Amino acid sequence: MAERILLVEDDRRVRRATALTLADEGYEVLEAEDGSSGLRLLAERRPELAILDVMLPDIDGFEVCREIRKRNDLPIIFLTAKTDTVDVVVGLESGADDYLTKPFAPKELVARVRALLRRFRSEPRPVRIQLGDVEIDPEGGAVRKNGRQVSLTKTEFNLLRCLAERPNQVFSRETLLERVWGYDYLGDSRLVDVHVRRLRAKIETDAANPTVIVTVRGLGYKASSEP
């Protein structure tokens, strides 16, 4: 069965062209021209992935993203006009997994969609990992802190698992980009930083003084097995 992709984009030409490209790749595309109809489609049709434009006529893309995250952990890619603006960080903070700068090459979008969906489908190997008071049960992707279940997005989970599988080993941002997002060296390291920040907010007792995911200055991040 074809995977469903929600595409929220107000410019008709861009939306249709993108939809045609995705449909040609075998995906079923749900098109929405504004945020509210996008959210409605999300509830009615349960897509597997969402692509959101930041600039929308009613609710902006960030808000749509936050709304989606309240009830769903599906992968989200957002489209932004410029790479240098704070848009990228704001977009990632509101829960997106990846972003693309407009105008994007259709092939690039397809590659991102494919990579994200593949990672989300892959069944994690059943390993049980304990990091301080955080317990990862890859079976079913459950993470518990002090016994209480924490809900993570798939990207957050993959990031945590990548670090946790080799406790105390330092991973550079580039390595994490490659392992978690499938990028090469040229990926945007802000993806890693923002996701680490989001992950800490959910699993650290005090996100300002992290003990589970530790920053190694100048090198990257590591999962600490020390309590």
Place this chain on the structure above:
Amino acid sequence: MRSPLKFFRSRSLRFRITLAFVASGFLLAVILSVATFFTVRSFLENQRVKASTRQTLFGVLFAREFFQQARGNTEDIVSLLQTRSGLDAMIIQGDQYLATSLSLTPSVVPKDLKRLVANERLGYQQTEIGSARELAFGAPLPAPDTALYFFYSLADIDKTMSVLLRALIVAGLAVVMISAVLALRVGGRILRPLHEVSSATQRVAEGLLETRVYAATEDEVGVLAASFNEMASAFQGMLERERRFVANVSHELRTPLSALQSASELLVTHRNDFSPSSREAVDLIADDVASLRRLVEELMEVSEVDAGKAIIRWEEVDLRALTTAVVRKLHRNAPVAGPAVVTLSDKARLERIMSNLVHNAFEHGRGNDVHVTIGEENGTCRLAVSDGGPGIPPDALPHLFDRFYKADRSRSRDRGGFGLGLAIAFENARLLGGTIEATSPLGGPTTFTVLIPRKAAPPEETP
């Protein structure tokens, strides 16, 4: 031969102002001195003439009276005149003469005075005894062919005049010197704003359009500064409008081009479903849409840099890993040599630079002999991209980084060849505090070397 006028005009304004000041100071000093000198002299001489006339009249009256009593004994008269009045006197009677001083002879009496006296009249005239000026007064005595002369020395006046002359020369020299100093200072003051305007013009020509001149005064110089500022801001506004226009046009073209590209690429995917001629048409469209989109992208990037809106994100970058990734992303095969140099820089901008240079090397070099060498010395990172020739003509080298410049016009229709790639690479290197140098020995390989400072900490905290 250059005419003096031309020579004068070719000198600096400051030199000319000084010269004019000194010349007028000198002229003024000369006129004043000459006027003073002659006024004083004629005044002193007139005084002397008046006094002498009075003395002479007394002397003559005394002599006449005595002459009648002494019945013509001239010797007595002369000695009496000398003892009574202390005057220099001389009586000439026919060929004979009698004088109070040895230096007095009939020859010192001017002929005109002699004639006047011979006509029974009284008079005076200037004469010289030895080298000293004297006033000679003459009067007839009541005897045939007999005349009495008195002599008054003007030596003291001459002495006074020579002292005055010396004082006037000293004063004149002082005036000339003061005017020279004044001219240099006033000239400097007048010219300083001119120099400022001139160096400001230079800065504007170098592209610093925000340059303004400050003028404290509201005189002509102030007006000049104000007009300069007006011109600079008009110029700036014009460029700003032009830049905005390019940015707006590019921005408006972006979205439709993006949609066009998606659509055309979709058609290319299904090109085998078309007839051969349609297939060719589809390929043509896709190619041109793709290159148009690149042009718009590059224009956007250029106008962003021009508008000063470029933001630099400092992070640690491994130059070798980045270059290797760039080469791989371009689907090319080029060896990357050198140590792993890590510096704080902007990854996206460095990627832009290296991507453009490597792409350029493959497009314009002969064959595929492209290689990159990375190094670091004295705090400067070097990334050198070399191709396999055939080199760039020397007259094209200085223009390589100009926008829309194409060294090889015959290849202008090549993919992506807008002539913006190197300009963008250069602007990005400049933003990172570095530069790009190009060397190309005739017929040999061309090397583009990126030089960026190796940083340990960002220049300032980025938001």
